[in-house]
Amino acid sequence: xxxxxxxxxxxxxxxxTAAAEPEDEYTRLVAGFEQSVAEYRGxxxxxxxxxxxxxxxxxxxxxxxxxxxxxxxxxxxxxVLQNAPRNLKAHGAAVSAIEAIAKTRxxxxxxxxxxYQRSRKAVKHLKYNRVDDTVFxxxxxxxxxxxxxxxxxxxxxxxxRSVFKLTRLQVGMVAPDIAGTDLDGVEFKxxxxxxxxxxxxxxxxx
Numbered sequence: 001x002x003x004x005x006x007x008x009x010x011x012x013x014x015x016x017t018a019a020a021e022p023e024d025e026y027t028r029l030v031a032g033f034e035q036s037v038a039e040y041r042g043x044x045x046x047x048x049x050x051x052x053x054x055x056x057x058x059x060x061x062x063x064x065x066x067x068x069x070x071x072x073x074x075x076x077x078x079x080v081l082q083n084a085p086r087n088l089k090a091h092g093a094a095v096s097a098i099e100a101i102a103k104t105r106x107x108x109x110x111x112x113x114x115x116y117q118r119s120r121k122a123v124k125h126l127k128y129n130r131v132d133d134t135v136f137x138x139x140x141x142x143x144x145x146x147x148x149x150x151x152x153x154x155x156x157x158x159x160x161r162s163v164f165k166l167t168r169l170q171v172g173m174v175a176p177d178i179a180g181t182d183l184d185g186v187e188f189k190x191x192x193x194x195x196x197x198x199x200x201x202x203x204x205x206x
Contacts, residue, residue, distance in 0.1 A: 025064050026064065026075045026076060026079075026133075029057070029060055029061055029064060029076075029079075030079065032057070032060075033054075033057045033083075036052055036057070037052065040052040054083060054084065054087070055087060055090070057083070058080055058083070058084045058087050058090035059090070061076045061077075061079050061080050062076070062077075062080060062090060062093055062094065062097075064076045065077050065080070065094070065097055066097075069100070069101070070101065071101075073097060073101070074133075074134050074137035074138060074141070075133045075134045075137070076133075077094045077097050077098055077133075077137045078132070078133030078134055078135070078136040078137030078138075079133040080093075080094040081094050081095070081133075081136055081137065081140065081166075081167075081170075082130055082131075082133060082136055082170070085170045085171070085172040085173040086172060086173065086174065088174075091167075091173075095140075095167050098137065098140050098141050098144055099144055099148075101141060102141055102144040102145040102148055102149075103148070105141070105145040105149065106145075106148075106149045109145060109146060109149045109150050109151075112146060112149075112150045112151065112152060112155055113152070113155070115142065115146060116146055116150070116152075116155045116158065116159065118142070119139070119142040119143055119146060119159065119162065120158070120162070122135075122138075122139045122142065123139060123143065123162045123165060123166065126139060126166070136166075139166065140163065140166045140167070143159045143162040143163045143166065144159075144163055146159035147159035147160045147162075147163050175190060175200075177189055177190050177191045178190040178200070
């Protein structure tokens with residue numbers, strides 16, 4: 001609870017001021033999804049997936065977000081970003097919507113150094129765990145805004161890394177492909193081992 005309040009306070013930043021209470025439609029959609037999950041888990045055998053097909057819900061939240069071109073879209077987009085890590089089409093649509101909002105936020109980076117410090121702290125505190133949908137969307141919007149509009153190259157590059165973390169390194173997402181050469185000189189890619197259990201160990205010598 002304290003973490004969510006901290007993030008909400010610091011992330012007025014590039015996202016502007018989101019509505020204090022979720023839209024009624026947002027509340028209704030979340031309740032519908034939670035009811036569907038509860039019914040599914042109650043009816044299916046324990047060997048079944050933990051969740052029903054979420055694609056229709058992804059579409060509903062994106063449709064609701066599309067009715068807005070400002071902060072009112074953030075709760076819906078945040079829900080998709082946190083609930084559709086493997087639905088690349090839906091997740092990509094939510095990211096694109098955040099980027100579209102960021103295009104209008106150039107004026108928000110007037111004090112970009114302070115804004116960057118707040119954004120960095122927010123990304124760090126998220127730690128890829130489930131948080132309030134609006135807070136998650138605000139965090140991404142702040143990072144995207146800086147990545148697109150910051151005058152400092154260092155801030156732009158660092159913010160691009162934050163965007164990558166939030167859009168490509170969430171728990172449950174397909175890992176970014178890794179290419180390299182093994183100890184025998186044979187080239188390989190992580191994607192070669194798709195659907196297999198893989199342990200990736202990064203190490204180095206100094």
